[in-house]
Amino acid sequence: GAGVSQSPRYKVAKRGQDVALRCDPISGHVSLFWYQQALGQGPEFLTYFQNEAQLDKSGLPSDRFFAERPEGSVSTLKIQRTQQEDSAVYLCASTSGRTTVMNTEAFFGQGTRLTVV
Amino acid sequence: ELKVEQNPLFLSMQEGKNYTIYCNYSTTSDRLYWYRQDPGKSLESLFVLLSNGAVKQEGRLMASLDTKARLSTLHITAAVHDLSATYFCAGGDYNNNDMRFGAGTRLTVKP
Numbered sequence: 748g749a750g751v752s753q754s755p756r757y758k759v760a761k762r763g764q765d766v767a768l769r770c771d772p773i774s775g776h777v778s779l780f781w782y783q784q785a786l787g788q789g790p791e792f793l794t795y796f797q798n799e800a801q802l803d804k805s806g807l808p809s810d811r812f813f814a815e816r817p818e819g820s821v822s823t824l825k826i827q828r829t830q831q832e833d834s835a836v837y838l839c840a841s842t843s844g845r846t847t848v849m850n851t852e853a854f855f856g857q858g859t860r861l862t863v864v
Numbered sequence: 865e866l867k868v869e870q871n872p873l874f875l876s877m878q879e880g881k882n883y884t885i886y887c888n889y890s891t892t893s894d895r896l897y898w899y900r901q902d903p904g905k906s907l908e909s910l911f912v913l914l915s916n917g918a919v920k921q922e923g924r925l926m927a928s929l930d931t932k933a934r935l936s937t938l939h940i941t942a943a944v945h946d947l948s949a950t951y952f953c954a955g956g957d958y959n960n961n962d963m964r965f966g967a968g969t970r971l972t973v974k975p
Contacts, residue, residue, distance in 0.1 A: 751906075780963075782965075787968075788967060788968070789868075789952055789954075789965035789966050789967045789968050790907070790952075790965045791965070792963065792964070838906065838907070840907075852909055852912055853897075853909070853963065854909070855899075855906040855907040855908075856906055857905065857906045858906055
């Protein structure tokens, strides 16, 4: 595609509900990143994929957060039993390089704004 | 762990004035990125600075990198209203596959 696409753009979840956020990276991009951006803050790293392999998940805040990229393209970030503190914008970024994001420019999607009520 | 600090966090400028946003980082990082974010929008890449002394300019924005001082600056020349946005710098950590962001500088340019 022309850019990184995320869906849904907005999601309201009741506390305790499970949610799934989707990211379609730029076609052919090897690396994919998820970030969490709280209101008024900078993006915080969650996890990183190179193709289908999840190479770093050190930023996931709890075991309620799970990400996958089974075929090396589309990725899903799942949050189980959502809590109010999970409310944030979740950003996805992709790069063409096989190395870290720092070696190539990262393109960000529009984000999914999650509100847990 | 790499830490990135920006200042100021909030900046209100008059059109036509100049100002500089500062970005300090805590450990070695040989790549420094500047992004712009408009309300409700994603991050737009502005500059990628790859080496000590690098300077890049685009329109009224100029970014520089001093790796010895672990400092990057984003200079705004003759500000216009269209520059109102939040600006983020981000540095890289050799050991991690992530990009560490500063808290952002919310810039408002007033007529």
